[in-house]
Amino acid sequence: MDQAQQLRNIIKNSNKPQRPLARIITVTSGKGGVGKSNVAINLAIQFRKMGKRVIILDADFGLANIEIMFGTVPKHNLCDLIYQGKNIKDIITWGPEGVGFISGGSGISGMYNLSRDYLVYIIVNLAELDAIADIIIIDTGAGISSAVMEFLVASGEIMLVTTPEPTSITDSYSLLKALNQSPRFSRENTKVKVVSNRVSSDEEGQQLFNKLNAVVARYLKLPLTYMGAIPQDQMLARSVMQQSPVSIQYPNAKATKAFESIATNLMNPGYTEEVKQRGMAAFFSHIITGRKLSSTGNVPNIIGNAPNTQ
Structure with missing residues (x-):
């Protein structure tokens, strides 16, 4: 029995029928500095206000944005854990x-070199998150590195954060192109959702999405x-300096109201029923097996440059 089959058996045994699977939302961006971690944190706060149990996994290795902002x-x-x-x-x-939040550190980067016993231990532990949280938010790194791609192809629900800056739009497209070309990406089982950040108005936010969507389509x-x-808001910038989420520090701020609206949209039955919940065991098993395939050369590196969209 190969390791991929062993991992599938672990998932089958850990996802017991009586245990609901957590909803996993992976927040990402084409470039750094667009407010991705702020989106992850404030959506988590808004979900908590709705009575949901929430855990953030900080998978932006080398940085500590979540803990700094908290x-x-x-x-x-x-x-x-490993x-x-x-x-x-x-x-x-x-x-x-x-x-709740979990700092990823550099842990995942070495997971594919571990023995089967270690993998069993890790996967079974990660599966316990389904019993602890209703929603798990994965805060990835920015860009199209292999580490980011591994998280995205394992995700059923991706939240792409972009801004009106031309470089942000172009880099968002590059990320979607890389994801779309990955042999392990499933169009049928993945929903890509977009948040326009740092806009001057709702109209600018819609126009930003329309521009990106037209090129992607x-x-x-x-x-x-x-x-x-999410509008440009001085209160949000001030809350970052105070190391407190704007949704807590300034509950009446424009940005807070925007996060509340987006969280409400995400909890709309029309958006939740369309996503097949996989649970954390399946999520990380997908990453581990993907790394093993890549290490053997069976999965080509096909991340290319985006066409000129200007």
Whole structure:
């Protein structure tokens, strides 16, 4: 029995019928500095206000955006689960409003070299997150690195954050092109949703989406769903300096109201029923098996340059 089949058996055994699977939303962007982590954190806060249990996995390796914005330093991260024998509850840090977060550290980068026993231990522990959280938000790195692509192809629900800057639009397209060309990407089982950030008005946010959507529809034939716009807001910038999410620090701010609206849209039955929930065991098994295929050379590197869309 090969390791891929062994991992499938682990998923089958861990996803018991009586256990609901967490909804996994992967937040990403084509370039850094567009407010991706702010979107992840404030959506988490809004989901908590709706009574949902939420955990953020900070998968932006090398950076610590989530813990900085929460003003909380985690005692443990994913490496401690993998290499130090900690269980999943040990590595969850609880932030404002009861939002949990897990620091990824560099843990996932070495997972594909581990023995089967280690993989069993990790996957079974990660599957426990389905019992702890209703929604798990994955905050990826920016751009089209292999690490980001691995998270995206494993995701059933992707939230792409973009801004009106020409480079942001072009880089968003490049990311979608790379994702669309991946041999492991499933159009049928993946929903890509877009948030327009740092816009001057709702109209500008809609126009930004229309511009990106037109190019994507023409060249990639990939359907996108618009979730809403977040305005430029001095209160949001101030909250970052204060290391407190704007949704907590300034509940009446324009940005807070926008996050509330987007979270409400995301919880609309029309948007939740269309996504097949996979659970954390399936999510990480997809990443691990994908890394193993890539390491053997069976999956080509096809991430190319985007056509000129200007």
